[in-house]
Amino acid sequence: TSADLYYSIKTALSHVKPNDILCITGGGFLGSLYDEEERFISILKRFPENKVLVLPQTIYYENTKKGQEAFQRALIYYQSHTNLYVVARDESTFNILKNDLMKGKENKIALTPDLALYIKSPVATVRKGILLCMRNDAEINSSNDLLIDKLQHQIDSLSIDYKYTDTYVPYHIPYEEEHEEVLKKLSEFAKAQLVITDRLHGMIFSAITNTPVIAM
Numbered sequence: 001t002s003a004d005l006y007y008s009i010k011t012a013l014s015h016v017k018p019n020d021i022l023c024i025t026g027g028g029f030l031g032s033l034y035d036e037e038e039r040f041i042s043i044l045k046r047f048p049e050n051k052v053l054v055l056p057q058t059i060y061y062e063n064t065k066k067g068q069e070a071f072q073r074a075l076i077y078y079q080s081h082t083n084l085y086v087v088a089r090d091e092s093t094f095n096i097l098k099n100d101l102m103k104g105k106e107n108k109i110a111l112t113p114d115l116a117l118y119i120k121s122p123v124a125t126v127r128k129g130i131l132l133c134m135r136n137d138a139e140i141n142s143s144n145d146l147l148i149d150k151l152q153h154q155i156d157s158l159s160i161d162y163k164y165t166d167t168y169v170p171y172h173i174p175y176e177e178e179h180e181e182v183l184k185k186l187s188e189f190a191k192a193q194l195v196i197t198d199r200l201h202g203m204i205f206s207a208i209t210n211t212p213v214i215a216m
Contacts, residue, residue, distance in 0.1 A: 026055035056089035124190035129161030131192035133202035
C-alpha cells in the first residue's frame with residue numbers, strides 16, 4: 001500500500017533486482033496535485049533499466065507555474081526511461097501520454113477502464129432515498145457548490161430522504177479490514193435509489209452495484 005511504501009521505501013527498493021518488474025498502483029495521483037508523483041519520478045530515476053508498469057492511472061497537471069514545472073520535470077523522466085509502460089484510465093490521460101510524456105513510444109501506452117469496474121458486487125433488493133457522494137479534497141470543484149445547493153433544495157421540496165457520503169474515509173483502516181470496508185461502502189451505494197456524485201469512484205461504485213447515478 002502507499003502507507004507501507006512511505007514508511008519502508010528505502011528498505012523495499014534496496015531489494016530490487018535488475019530483472020524485477022516494478023508495478024505502480026492504479027488511481028488518480030500522477031501529476032501535480034499529489035506527492036506520489038515525486039515518489040514515482042524517484043523510482044524512474046533510481047531504476048532506469050527495470051521494466052516499470054503503471055496500472056490504470058489518471059494524470060493531471062494544473063495550469064499554474066507549479067503544474068507546468070512538474071510537467072516539464074516529468075517529461076524528462078517519462079521520455080528517458082527505456083522500459084516504462086503506462087496504462088491510462090481515461091482519454092485525456094492517454095492523450096497527454098501520446099502527445100507529450102511518451103511521444104514516440106505509443107506501443108508502450110494503453111487505454112483501459114479503471115480496474116475497480118471489474119469488481120463483482122451484490123445488488124440490493126431494497127433501495128431507499130438519494131445518496132450524495134461529493135468530494136472534499138484537492139480535486140474539489142467549487143463551481144459545483146451552487147448546483148449542489150439547488151439539488152439539495154429540490155430534494156427537500158420533494159420530501160425525499162437523502163444523506164451525504166464519500167468514497168474517502170477520515171480514519172485508518174488496518175490492512176486486514178480493507179476488503180470488508182470496501183464491501184460496506186458498496187452496500188451503502190447498493191441501498192440507494194439514486195446516487196449524485198462528482199467522484200469517479202462514486203460513479204464506479206454506482207455502476208458495479210447497478211445503482212442509477214448522476215455523475216458530474
